[in-house]
Amino acid sequence: MIPGAESNATALSFRWNVTAEDKRTMDIQMFFDNPFAVSSNPIPDKVRVTFNDPKLWIGADGLLMTNNTKVIERFLPTQMFPGGAGAAAAQTMTGAASSAKAVVIGNFIFNLLMSASLNQLWSMINT
Secondary structure, three states, X not given: OEOOOOOOHHHHOEEEEEEEEOOOOEEEEEEEOOHHHOOOOXXXXXXXXXXXXXXXOEOOOOOEOOOOOXXXXXXXXXXXXXXXXXXXXXXXXXXXXXXXXXXXXXXXXXXXXXXXHHHHHHHHHHO
16 A cells, blocks of 8 residues: 555555456455545555566466566545445435436426417417
8 A cells, every 4th residue: 555645554454355356357355444544635545566476467378478576556546435425325316316307207297288288279379
């Protein structure tokens, strides 16, 4: 872990687990002890993954792609607890979206009914 300029390095403790791997990809899941501390400052935190075994990097032709250590660095986005405020906000937005959908459909049906009756009224006025 590479903390940002204003981050507290001790607050960024985590555990990790390889959740999936195949010939081309490896998924690593990180479990932070304090997710709200991750990238909570203007300068985001980074994670650095170092692969020391060059045999991990074998091309499709069976030849080693590199004999060097492979290092990958990525910026970390801000994190939220599963089922926390983010989940509550997402659930609220789902309810709001369905309510808005019902209002739009109701308004459309009301407009159709009104246009039919107003069409009759205009036809009587024009004759």
